[in-house]
Amino acid sequence: MxxxxxxxxxxxxxxxxxxxxxxxxxxxxxxxxxxxxxxxxxxxxxxxxxxxxxxxxxxxxxxxxxxxxxxxxxxxxxxxxxxxxxxxxxSMGTNSFTGSIPNTLGSLRLLQRLALHANSLAGESSTPELNIFSSLTNCRQLEVLTISLNPLNGILPMSVGNLSTRLQIFEALGYKIRGNIPSGIGNLSNLVILRLGNNHLTGPIPKSLKRLQNLVRLHLQNNALKGSIPGDLCQLGKLGDLNVSDNMLSGQIPTCLGELKSLRWLYLCSNRLSSKVPLNLWSLEDLLGLNLSSNFLTGELPLSVGNLKVITLIDLSRNQLSGTISNTIGGAQSLVSLSLSHNKMQGPIPRSLGNLISLQLLDLSGNNLSGEIPKSFEELRYLKYLNVSFNRLEGEIPIAGHIPNFTARLFMHNDALCGEL
Structure with a gap:
């Protein structure tokens, strides 16, 4: 029709x-x-x-x-x-509605799902707090609340903790929600998905989140959160997706995160973390994505990296990692993207990287790697990006496979690389 x-x-x-x-x-x-x-x-x-x-x-x-x-x-x-x-x-998401969200929605006592995402809805001009949350505390059947991608420009009130305990999905990501994350949010005991990323939230990650025993996905990325990553999060036995990237978090990566066998995606990048990478993270055999880039992490890449048989993304770039890249990394057979750039790694590039048949991105630039570029790289049939610049490599650049498609700048500033590009 x-x-x-x-x-x-x-x-x-x-x-x-x-x-x-x-x-x-x-x-x-x-x-x-x-x-x-x-x-x-x-x-x-x-x-x-x-x-x-x-x-x-x-x-x-x-x-x-x-x-x-x-x-x-x-x-x-x-x-x-x-x-x-x-x-x-x-369900009124993805339109062009303007004005504020009517507080009268709170009188809908049977309401189970409210989806107003991706509009142009704003907070009330008369108060900095987002009173719609206080209004919705009357909706005791509410299970899904999505108001993401609206210029709400207000503060999360403490009353958020009084929303329905039946709430399973709470999405208010991007943009302009301010203030701290209310500790009362830990009262929402049936939450499965909590997404508050891409806002202007400040203060610490509340320890009360440990009470959300059904939580599977926690997204707090791209805010201005401070303090440490609370070890209390390790009590979330069903947590599969943790993203606190692009904040101002400091201190150590909690070692107990490596005991969360449910984890599939762990994004801690672009913070101020300064510990070693906990060894037990490399024992999470079902991990699909690990991004710890742009921190101040130290230590070496362990032999056990090869245990991650299903991982598709490892990004440890822009840290202070040292040591060599172990040949065991070839055991991570599902890797699509691997970045170890801008660290202090040394020694040869392992030939086993050529066994990563699904690899599309490989960035080893800005280290102290030496020796030759392995000829096994010619077998990487899906490779779309290779950067080995700013190292101490020498010898002939492999001439088969996708390597001739890459520009010379991705090989520049090495000791004695030669070949035609």
Missing amino acids: TGTLPDEIGNLNLEKLNVFGNHLTGTIPFKIFNVSTMKILCLGFNNFSGNLPSDMGFWLPNLEGLYLFINKLSGTIPSSISNASKLTII
Whole structure:
């Protein structure tokens, strides 16, 4: 179906209208919002534009599900929507709604899902706190709350800790949420996903997060968080994805993180961490991605790096690591991206790197590596980027495989490399 939605459809006593993903354009006929029998209204994934009627909530007493996501709707979200008291799902993400989120949504006692992400919704100008969170504490059935990618520009209130204990997904990433992460957030005992990244949050990572025993994904990246990474996070036995990169965290990497067998992705990059890399991190055999770059980490790359059979990304660049690159690294057979650049590593480049058949990016630049570039690199059939500049390498640059496709600057500032590029 393409075209527009006819006005006449609003004359029918419908209980469900579903035109999901039909490339419909134009405005939504106002008559649709007067169908008192309507229970499910699904207009998502189209190209509808225009505003919603300010009184829409008064004429939809039986509405349970409102799906308007991925359109081009604009204007404010009508506060009258709270009069549709049977609503359990409101999905209005990825539109162009403006104004503030109506506090009246808090009167929807049956609300289970509220998705308002990717709009242009702002906080109330009269107060620095985001009062919508206080309002939503009345919604005791709430399970999903996503308000990411809105210029909320406000402070997370302490009342966040009073949201429904049924809440499983809480996403408020990017951008402009300020202040500390309230310690009361640890009360949300059923949280599975917590995403507060890409904001202006300050202060420490609350130790109360240890109470979120169902948490699988914790994203706090790109804020201004300070202090250490609390070892309390190691009590999250289901944690699979931890991202606290791009903050101002300092101190050591908690050794106990290496005991979290559930971890799949660990991103601690771009902080001020200054310890050695805990040896037991290399025993996390199900780890898929490890990024510890841009810190002040010391120590050596251990022999056990080869135990990471399924890992796809290792980035230890821009630290102070020393020692040699062990030949055992060839055991990490699933590696797609490996960066050890800008460290103090020395010795030869191991030939076993040529056995990493899935490797697409390899950056060893800015070290003290010596010897030749292994001829085994010619076998890296998927290699898209190779940088060995600023080392002490010598000998002939391999001439087969993808290596001739790379520019000379990726080989510059070595002792005695030769060959045509």
